[in-house]
Every structure is written in C-alpha cells, then in structure tokens.
Amino acid sequence: MEELIVEQHREYYPMTFYPECLTEILDQFKKPQLKNNPTFCLEPISICIPKIHYYGKLKLIQFYLGSIAVIIFLFSITISLLFSHLVGICLFILNILFFLSYLRLHIYEQNLKDDLRQIDREITSRKYLIKQFKSNKENYKSKTTFLLNTLDKRDSIYDFKINNDAEKGFSEAYFLSYLNQWFIYPWRIIEHCQFEDEQGYTPTADFILINDDLKLAVDLEIDEPYSFKGSLPIHLVEDPKYIYRDKFFLKLGYIVIRFAEYQIAKHPDYCCLHIARVLNQFLDRDTKIALPNSVNIEPLTPQEWKVKTWTQRESQIMADNQIRDAYLEPIHAFNLKH
Structure with a gap:
C-alpha cells in the first residue's frame, strides 16, 4: 500500500508521504477518542442535611403522638360514660388534633422518604459515571503515547x-532561514544527511527535521525543474529514481515532503505551515507547532499553492524560457545579503 501511494500520488507539489508505522497511528486517531486532557464534571446533588438528621427522630415523634391520641381517645370515652359528656367531647376534640398532627407527620415522612430514595438513586448513578470515567481514562491514549509505543x-x-x-x-x-524561525527546540534541522543501504545506495537529504524525544522525523526536499549548469x-x-529514493526514506521511518522550488521562493511560510500541519497530526495540544508571532500568512487558493510536477519535455521548455530566473528574485536578494 505504501509503495503504491508513493508511485501514484506524484501529480502536484507538495508531495507528502508517510511511513507505514505513522500511517497506522493516523488510522488510530480516526477512532473515537476522549479529548486531550479529559476532565470530569458532575452536577451537584441538592441535599438538605437537617432533614436527613431529622428523619431518625420523626418515627419517635410519630409514636408519641399516636400513643397520646389513643390514650386521650380512650380517656375521653371513659369520661363521657362515667362523668361529664362536655369534658369527654373536649377531650375527643383534643384527640382529633393529635391525630391530625400524626397524619401530617406521616405525610411529611413519606415525602422525605421519597426525597431520600431520589438522592440515593442519583448517588448510585454518579458512582456508575465515575467508574465509567475511570475506565475510559485508563483506555485513553494521547498522540504522544502512540508515538512512544512505536x-x-x-x-x-x-x-x-x-x-x-x-x-x-x-x-x-x-x-x-524560515525553517529556523518556525521549528525551534525540541525540533532540530540538519542539512545534507547522507544515508546508505546494503546495496551501496547513498542518497543525501536536503534537510532533516527531527524531534529526538519522539523520533519523529521529516525528509524535506526542494525540487528544481532543471539545473543552472x-x-x-x-x-x-x-x-523512477526519485520514487525509489522516497521509498528508501519511508522504510527508515521518515515522513517525506517534497516542495517545488517555486513554492519555496514564492510562499516559504506557507511551506513551513504545511510541514507544521503534517507534524501536528501526531502531536498533542501542548506540543503542537504554532505559528511564529512575527508571521502573518495570507490564505492561498489551491491554484496559487499547488505546483504541477513536470515531464522531461516540460522541463526542457521551462529551461528554454529560463523560468527559474522569473521566480528566484527573493532568493537572489537573500543570497546577496548572506
């Protein structure tokens, strides 16, 4: 799959190719994941503490009221039969008042019991949510974790x-000069790194951009349409030698990014932005590469940004028309100063 992508996706610059180990990581990122630095929040449960403490005494008060009501009822009947009906009636009315108080406390008790059941259900629900969150947090993996595991x-x-x-x-x-402005520590830029395989193939990279902690590295290439000489x-x-070369770096674990020289000359910051976007796919929020404070990038349309790759015939036409001289003015000016 990796080799097929390298061979087929070569119509426009910039070309960007990923090694297999990083492609697998990108596939992992597409799976549902918790957000970076997950936090846990629950709505507070409203609990009336005095009511909870009062619930224990409530049964005792009900017992007293019920007992007094029964005693007064029996006493009022006895008084009515043996002595005065008027006194008996007064005691009976008093009995009714005690009984109504008992009923009122009973209703209050039932309401309080329902409230306590609801609180218990909410607490149980929150215990489940907390347990579920802990489980999800244990399964959560940051982008850095994926890189470190490979x-x-x-x-x-x-x-x-x-x-x-x-x-x-x-x-x-x-x-x-632009790379140094964009990619600061822990990133480092190395020029003219020469590699060699068992067959004696020795390609040299224009630039290597590397993060030693994550072993995340990019082979950066600038492609000119023809030589000055x-x-x-x-x-x-x-x-095919450029396809072979790109495959060589991918097997080593490098991301390969190829720019056309025209893009470097006309839109150097946009080239750096492209590199940053590629790398930020593998970085957590706190380690992402940010836009330098002094840089202000104007959005480009695909027509302004992309550059079509060239055949031998197209390269020869560009050489005949000295097309490089037309877009290299800012680089000429830079080289004269440095």
Missing part, C-alpha cells in the same frame, strides 16, 4: 552521516 520502528532515522561535500541547492539557505532536466515525474 519508537523502535523508527530507530533507523539516525543511520546517517553529514556529507560536507554535498552540492547545496540554490534556495536551501533561503528556506533554512547545462539546463539539464531534473526531478522528472517519470524518473
């Missing part, structure tokens, strides 16, 4: 040496 798959990113004899591209110093067509879309 460090061993990217050990080969350090299999290089610095090639001081490598030919430096015309726009490299210009683009490096001899106007020779280079970086042709049909040339």
Whole structure:
C-alpha cells in the first residue's frame, strides 16, 4: 500500500508521504477518542442535611403522638360514660388534633422518604459515571503515547552521516532561514544527511527535521525543474529514481515532503505551515507547532499553492524560457545579503 501511494500520488507539489508505522497511528486517531486532557464534571446533588438528621427522630415523634391520641381517645370515652359528656367531647376534640398532627407527620415522612430514595438513586448513578470515567481514562491514549509505543520502528532515522561535500541547492539557505524561525527546540534541522543501504545506495537529504524525544522525523526536499549548469532536466515525474529514493526514506521511518522550488521562493511560510500541519497530526495540544508571532500568512487558493510536477519535455521548455530566473528574485536578494 505504501509503495503504491508513493508511485501514484506524484501529480502536484507538495508531495507528502508517510511511513507505514505513522500511517497506522493516523488510522488510530480516526477512532473515537476522549479529548486531550479529559476532565470530569458532575452536577451537584441538592441535599438538605437537617432533614436527613431529622428523619431518625420523626418515627419517635410519630409514636408519641399516636400513643397520646389513643390514650386521650380512650380517656375521653371513659369520661363521657362515667362523668361529664362536655369534658369527654373536649377531650375527643383534643384527640382529633393529635391525630391530625400524626397524619401530617406521616405525610411529611413519606415525602422525605421519597426525597431520600431520589438522592440515593442519583448517588448510585454518579458512582456508575465515575467508574465509567475511570475506565475510559485508563483506555485513553494521547498522540504522544502512540508515538512512544512505536519508537523502535523508527530507530533507523539516525543511520546517517553529514556529507560536507554535498552540492547545496540554490534556495536551501533561503528556506533554512524560515525553517529556523518556525521549528525551534525540541525540533532540530540538519542539512545534507547522507544515508546508505546494503546495496551501496547513498542518497543525501536536503534537510532533516527531527524531534529526538519522539523520533519523529521529516525528509524535506526542494525540487528544481532543471539545473543552472547545462539546463539539464531534473526531478522528472517519470524518473523512477526519485520514487525509489522516497521509498528508501519511508522504510527508515521518515515522513517525506517534497516542495517545488517555486513554492519555496514564492510562499516559504506557507511551506513551513504545511510541514507544521503534517507534524501536528501526531502531536498533542501542548506540543503542537504554532505559528511564529512575527508571521502573518495570507490564505492561498489551491491554484496559487499547488505546483504541477513536470515531464522531461516540460522541463526542457521551462529551461528554454529560463523560468527559474522569473521566480528566484527573493532568493537572489537573500543570497546577496548572506
């Protein structure tokens, strides 16, 4: 799958390819995950503490009232039969008052009991929610966790040496000044890293952007349509050596990003923004690469941003028309100052 993507998606710059180990991580991110730094919040339960404490005494008060009501009722009947009917009637009325008080307390008790049952249900529900949250939190994995769990798959990113004899591209110093502004510690930028495989293939990267803690690394390439010396067509879309080269870096665990020289000359900050967006897919919120304070980027349409790759014939036409001279003015000015 990785090789098929590298071979097919080469119509426009920038080209961006991911190694298999990082593609798997991107697939994991697409699965439902808790938000970064998950927090837990429950609505408070309204509990009247005095009522709860009063509930225990309520039964005792009811017992007293009920007992007094029964005693007065029996006493009123006895008085009515043996002595005065008037006194008996007064005692009976008093008995009714005690009985009504008893009924009122009974209704109050039932309401309080219902309230306590509701509180108990809410507490039980919250216990379940807390347990569920703890379980989800244990299953939650940050993006950094995914990267750290696959460090061993990217050990080969350090299999290089610095090639001081490598030919430096015309726009490299210009683009490096922007990279240094965008990618600060813990990111570091290394130029002209030469790699070698068992067959003796020794490609040299224009730039390596690397985070040592996460072993997250990018091979950055600037593709020119032709060389200044001899106007020779280079970086042709049909040339298999560039496909082989990209596959080589992907196997090492590198993300490969190719820009057209035109994009570097015209939109260097936008190129850096593209790199940041690619990397931020793998970074948690607190480690994401931010826009530098001094940078103000105007939005670009796809037509303004994308650059079509070129064939040998198209490269030759651009060389005949000296197309590079038309867009390299800012780089010429930079190189004169530095």
